[in-house]
Amino acid sequence: MARSSKAAFRNAASGPRASTGDGAEDAAIDPAIAGEAAPLKLEKFLPYQLNVVASLVSLALSRVYARRYGIGVPEWRVLVTLGQYGVMTGKAIGAHTHMHKTKVSRAVALMEQRKLLVRRANRADMRESFLSLTAAGRTMYEEVAPHALDFAGRLTEILTPGDREAFNRALQQLTERSAQLVAESVNETDALDREDLDHDE
Numbered sequence: 001m002a003r004s005s006k007a008a009f010r011n012a013a014s015g016p017r018a019s020t021g022d023g024a025e026d027a028a029i030d031p032a033i034a035g036e037a038a039p040l041k042l043e044k045f046l047p048y049q050l051n052v053v054a055s056l057v058s059l060a061l062s063r064v065y066a067r068r069y070g071i072g073v074p075e076w077r078v079l080v081t082l083g084q085y086g087v088m089t090g091k092a093i094g095a096h097t098h099m100h101k102t103k104v105s106r107a108v109a110l111m112e113q114r115k116l117l118v119r120r121a122n123r124a125d126m127r128e129s130f131l132s133l134t135a136a137g138r139t140m141y142e143e144v145a146p147h148a149l150d151f152a153g154r155l156t157e158i159l160t161p162g163d164r165e166a167f168n169r170a171l172q173q174l175t176e177r178s179a180q181l182v183a184e185s186v187n188e189t190d191a192l193d194r195e196d197l198d199h200d201e
Helices: 003-014 023-029 031-037 046-069 073-085 090-097 101-113 135-156 161-200
Strands: 087-089 117-121 129-133
Touching (some): 073 087, 073 090, 073 101, 090 101
Antiparallel strands (some): 087 129
8 A cells, every 4th residue: 555545544544533423422522412412410400409508508517616616517416406405315316417326426425525415324225325415515505506607697698588488498398308208218118128028938
């Protein structure tokens, strides 16, 4: 093959490919087109949007208490819950804060080590203890409360009173609906487990 023919062959092989008519392959050439054609867009997916807002708010709020007191999110939730209710069990704290029992246990252990809370045996059930803040823990709660409320105010000051009321209603409805969906999911899983047991027998 002549040198000029070889060069022409190389240029043809390395040049842009013609469209094959395959939508997926053509879309890969232009990500913007592929994104608009996608049936599910992450940034417009409500569960993802809620998660992003929750993550950003939690990160911003953590600056309020992490820098001042050196506690993390789990300890913050335990602190505020006990500051609000006075005495609770670890199980009750987990239910109120929607935290896994392992996270609650670790947070309680850390706060007990820092003398922010104390345990008192539950004579009716020795497997669990009643938890309450110490004087130091109560002081921390009372000091951080105004800062947290100020943060919440600054977060929502962009909303009109009407928007705030509508948002609160929507948030309550979404929370209740989410709890219903969790319960439905658990029931469906239990039903499938029972079916598997029936088949095994």
